[in-house]
Amino acid sequence: MGRRASPSKGGPGGATSPLPTLPQAPARLAFQPCLRHPAGMSDARALCRLDDIPDGKARGFPGPEGSFIGLLAVRRGARVFVYVNSCPHVGVALEMMPDRFLDGPGRMIVCAVHGARFRIEDGFCVSGPCAGDSLEAVEARIDADGTVWVPADAGA
Numbered sequence: 001m002g003r004r005a006s007p008s009k010g011g012p013g014g015a016t017s018p019l020p021t022l023p024q025a026p027a028r029l030a031f032q033p034c035l036r037h038p039a040g041m042s043d044a045r046a047l048c049r050l051d052d053i054p055d056g057k058a059r060g061f062p063g064p065e066g067s068f069i070g071l072l073a074v075r076r077g078a079r080v081f082v083y084v085n086s087c088p089h090v091g092v093a094l095e096m097m098p099d100r101f102l103d104g105p106g107r108m109i110v111c112a113v114h115g116a117r118f119r120i121e122d123g124f125c126v127s128g129p130c131a132g133d134s135l136e137a138v139e140a141r142i143d144a145d146g147t148v149w150v151p152a153d154a155g156a
């Protein structure tokens with residue numbers, strides 16, 4: 001199980017300075033690029049460190065305790081895109097091999113079951129049996145220490 005921490009207790013590093021107000025993302029595209037603190041998440045969990053994901057690659061992560069659905073995260077430089085690991089076609093996990101979520105060039109997220117292809121930036125399915133649907137985006141924030149935070153119930 002992944003490391004858990006509570007930002008209400010100061011999060012990693014225990015920062016105590018006033019936090020900026022975070023902009024609201026559209027509901028469908030909840031990703032907030034490279035914000036520097038998990039402020040605004042009332043109950044967050046640390047997913048990993050950004051450096052745990054090689055640039056241009058993806059990794060899978062377990063969901064919250066008791067959940068059977070995990071998450072996937074794709075790193076692009078200083079940004080990370082996180083989704084619930086469930087194909088909108090029939091609700092199965094996207095990968096058949098650990099951390100194999102991307103096509104060969106690393107341009108798209110691919111479902112290994114029937115080949116649906118999803119944009120990394122917003123999870124929109126551009127081809128396959130669920131074309132026009134989207135992966136469920138998970139709000140992800142990166143703090144000053146490089147820790148990636150997601151809502152505690154993401155994937156529940």
Ligand code: FES
Pocket residue numbers: 087088089090091092111112113114115116128129130
């Ligand atoms: S289960 Fe993903 S494309 Fe069919």
